[in-house]
Amino acid sequence: MSYDEIGDLRFFSALVDAGSLTAAARGLGTSPAAVSRRLARIEARLGSTLVIRNTRHFGLSETGRLYYERGLAIVAEIDYLEEEISSSTRAPRGTLGIGAPVELGRRQIAPFIEAFSARHPKLNINLALASEGVYDFSDSLDVVLRLGLPDTPGAVVTRLASTMRVLCASPDYIRRRSLPAHPRELVRHDCLCLRRNKTMALLNRWAIGNDTETEVVTVEPRLSATNAEIIHDWALSGQGIAYKLLCDVYQDLEEGKLVRIFPDLQGEKIDLYAVLPGRQHTRASVRAFVNELRPYIRTAGFMDQG
Known part of the structure; x- marks a missing residue:
């Protein structure tokens, strides 16, 4: 032509x-x-x-x-x-809208955006947080970070990395109640459970195991909430055992504020995805954000790069 x-x-x-x-x-x-x-x-x-x-x-x-x-x-x-x-040769500029789950967004993505913004001063960045990280693109978002495989028609979906759920509690709780010797003993402990935000469904079936065997324990929570950060805060204050994403608690584990229970075992594996509407992945700002986020999250409680 x-x-x-x-x-x-x-x-x-x-x-x-x-x-x-x-x-x-x-x-x-x-x-x-x-x-x-x-x-x-x-x-x-x-x-x-x-x-x-x-x-x-x-x-x-x-x-x-x-x-x-x-x-x-x-x-x-x-x-x-x-x-x-x-x-590929143009500096990112304009406005970039990013969506993320609340706890991941506040603890990991917000600090990353600070550094990313300093490297790309011509960008104006908006960060929108939702309790379950679920958005539609009518919200004018350019990138949505999603834990778990999304189902968004017409979107470009890129797997970034994987994390997993771990059992953890504060040193104070462990001093009071001791450590469970086996996953089945979790039913005798104070457990902190997340509920679905819209349905109030209780997420109390905790899978924990290794490459050959997985135990699924159904716990009755002493406390439950629809917000993952509240569960995190209750664990830190010694209220019980939580089944948390490693990416949310890895820093507290490193600093000794939380202790990992059954450190040789792991819980449910969760993938992190970047969801981009249609051809949005061709924009310089979107490409730069996704490409620079990949190595960063490998240091933030994620196990591997997608």
Whole structure:
């Protein structure tokens, strides 16, 4: 396809969107006569009437509608291609909207964004947090970080890393109650459970094991909440044993504020995904965010890079 043909597609799209030769001329900064002449040249080249026009009516013929609809798709593909190529050398700029689960967002993503923003001063970044990290893209978000495989039609989904759930409690709780010797003994301990935010369903079936055997223990919580940070805070204050994501508690484990129970065993494995609407992954700011986040999260309680 020649440059003139691409230009004709762009011109014809602008003409149809304007709704008349006069309005198109105003938008293109030219005269109605010039618009009419160019339209006539396109129709002559194609050998078909594209626009049915008279003093009272402006409409598309069947071939005109086909030319318009297919032309929009072709022009969009060209624009996406050029954006993808140029984004590799262009500094990220503009606005970047990021969604994340509350605890991950506050403890890990927010500090990362501080450093990321310092490296890319032309970016304005918005961070939106939700209790379960679930958004739709009508929220004007460019990247959504999601724990667990998302089901978002039309989105580009990239696995970033994996974490896992671990059993943990404060040193104060362990001094008072001692450590369980076996996962089945969890039923005799004070347990802290998360509930689903909308349904209030209790997440009290805790899986813990190794590569060959997994034990699933159903606990009755002493305390439960719909917010993961509250569970975290209760664990820190000695209220009981929590089944937490390693990425949320790894720093407290390193500092001794929490103690991992059954350190040779592991709980449910959870993957972290970046969800990007449609072609958004071609933007320089989105590509930079995802690429720079990958190595960072490997130091923040995640086990491997996707």
